[in-house]
Amino acid sequence: MGVKLLLEKANVPGIRTYDVYRREGGYSAAEKALKEMTIESIVEEVKKSGLRGRGGAGFPAGMKWSFIAKPEGVPRHLVCNADESEPGTFKDRYLMEFLPHLLIEGLLISSFALGSNDTYIYIRGEYAWVATILEEAIEEATKNGWLGKNILGTGFDCMIHVHRGAGAYICGEETALIESLEGKRGNPRIKPPFPAIQGLWMRPTVVNNVETLAAVVPIIKMGGDEYAKIGVGRSTGTKLISACGNINKPGVYEIDMTISVEDFIYSDEYCGGIANGKKLKACIPGGSSVPILPANLLLKTAKGETRYMNYESLSDGGFATGSMMGSGGFIILDEDQCIVKNTLTLARFYRHESCGQCSPCREGTGWMEKILQKIEAGKGEISDIDLLWDIQRKIEGNTICPLGDAAAWPVAAAIRHFRDEFEWHINNRELSQTSNFGLQHYADPIHVPA
Amino acid sequence: MSLQFNNEQLTEFKRLVARYPEGKQKSALLPVLHLAQDSFGGWLPTAAMDYVAVLLNIEPIEVYEVATFYSMYNLKPVGKFVFEVCQTGPCMISGSENIIAYIQQQLGIKPGETTKDGIFTLKLVECLGACGYAPMMQVGKIYREHLTKEKVDAIIAEYRMQVAAQN
Secondary structure, eight states, X not given: OOOOSSSTTTTSTTTTSHHHHHHTTTTHHHHHHHHHOOHHHHHHHHHHHTOBOTTTXXXXXXXXXXTOOOOTTOOBEEEEEEOOOSTTOOHHHHHHHHOHHHHHHHHHHHHHHHTBSXXXXXXXXXXXXXXXHHHHHHHHHHHTTSSBSSGGGSSOXXXXXXXXXXXXXXXXXXXXXXXXXXXXXXXXOXXXXXXXXXXXXXXXXXXXXXXXXXXXXXXXXXXXXHHHHSEETTEESOEEEEXXXXXXXXXXEEEOSOSBHHHHHHSTTTTOSBGGGOOEEEEEBXXXXXXXXXXXXXXXXXXXXXXXXXXXXXXXXXXXXXXXXXXXXXXXXXXXOOHHHHHHHHHHXXXXXXXXXXXXXXXXXXXXXXXXXXXXXXXXXXXXXXXXXXXXXXXXXXXXXXXHHHHHHHHHHHHHHHHHHHHHXXXXXXXXXXXXXXXXXXXXXXXXXX | OOOSOOHHHHHHHHHHHTTSOTXXXXXXXHHHHHXXXXXXXXXXXXXXXXXXXXXXXXXXXXXXXXXXXXTTSOSSOOOSEEEEEXXXXXXHHTTHHXXXXXXXXXXXXXXXXXXXXXXXXXXXXXXXXXXXXXXXXXXXXXEEOXXXXXXXXXXXXXXXXXXXXXX
16 A cells, blocks of 8 residues: 555545544644744745645646745735646546545645635536535634634634636636636736736736645645655655546546556556456556557656656656656556547547637647548548648647647647557548557557658 | 526625625626526526626626636526536547437437427536546536446436426
8 A cells, every 4th residue: 555645534434524634633734834833934844845736737836835926015815726627637626525624724724824815716617516515614614713814823814715617628727717717718828927926816826736735734744854755756745646548446546656657557456457358558647638658658668667657757758758747637548449539539628628819729729620530530641640740739839828738749649659540540441430440559659750 | 587686696696706805806707607507597698697797897798708718608598407428538438429329319419409398408518527437427516427328317317307396
């Protein structure tokens, strides 16, 4: 059994309620932070922990906190990003649904450290029942003196508000989220200014992912140095992985980032192997936007070394032969899955979710979907593959926010590693409508168009 | 259909607006539109959007541009129960296509359509964050997960009974 810092108590009956959470040692980290620590020492512990943003970008959380501007007389805000919308990702939902007080405690400590008297949880609109769970937990915490005025006699006031979105992937991007929280369309802002200087209502703002903020609780409990000892290299602490697709045990798992990808997929403690006795074909290891990897490059790096479930190892080899930890949305595809079709559904997703501000993304995502649709329907030409490659390259890096990159990468990686499957689709127009390519690509898994 | 919040809905409206600093009441727009949609029959006619604009003291266009941007707001009438079936990658590889085809067959409607009796609407949606419990759909405020044909039958029967009980 690996170390569990976040989900250790997830199975305790009634842990969703304040009384049980408190009885199990809950809010002791908040007590320690507010009564015994200074703002500086809390930020210092988070910096020492090496905690990296768990939403996808992996930016050091302590450093992000230290950027917040503190102009005299201007309120500051902490915003919790609970917009979890990256296909394959459902870990924050699990955390909020089963351990709402863990998030509230993390938010309280973080709000104290950042000086946020009004903290917002921006939760995706579809998680309506989770929003209700959070509101109930906030009410309990307020009744018991953990939120409200003059918390624990420290003079610190803090209220947490739950704000439901209304269905837009783009609002997971922090500046789009802020726009949405201001009651507008989720159009990302041009940076700079960064939210730490001018964010919500043009006030200094820090936006952190749910899991990141929950991780502050064990960090304060055990100290940043101890937290940093868990894991490996710059992948410190634990990470929640939401595993889905063709595996025996889909679900949310907490790992300490020293486990190999192979063990994660095949051990009974985690995914329990590929479902229905099928073979592993490919995996998207960090949410739908990260590069898909064929089985051989997933389990071992291009150098032939074991690949591990952490930030560095998953990205070993760059985009040529590696992928990314991303949000921890781990999607497994078995031998029966069609790469063209899978890529098409993701391209459709990104076309649907593009906010339309930047031409390369607005136009490019539509083009990619149409071309993939054409190939999937058995009407593609070989030149379409190069056209797809060309379009994704023209989107990547040419947009205000990372949605453009997120839309380009899955298409690029699918062509890079599975070009022969695309070619087979095009060359076998009728056959491809009734059967699939299977595992043929293993003979020569790496294709990089010139 | 009267396009005004009743007292209970107005109380909820005030609770939503109170979350934001004074003068920043526009921030409540998304939650208030959810409230309006829930209050006015599951969709947002122009009159409802105009009413929200008056309540929040903003221009109607500020409401329209938001209502048309977010996928959860329905801009035309929908059935009593809206089946929003996820069709994105993880659900697709877990068999969502068969489920979508089966629902179409059982309800006799295509995506985007409402049954003649006004009970069901079928919508295809993108990832709802339930990938480990696929295939799945959202109905109102809850998720129905691990869908099978049998489960779809049971869900349809369940909602039909609810409607029959109300009549």
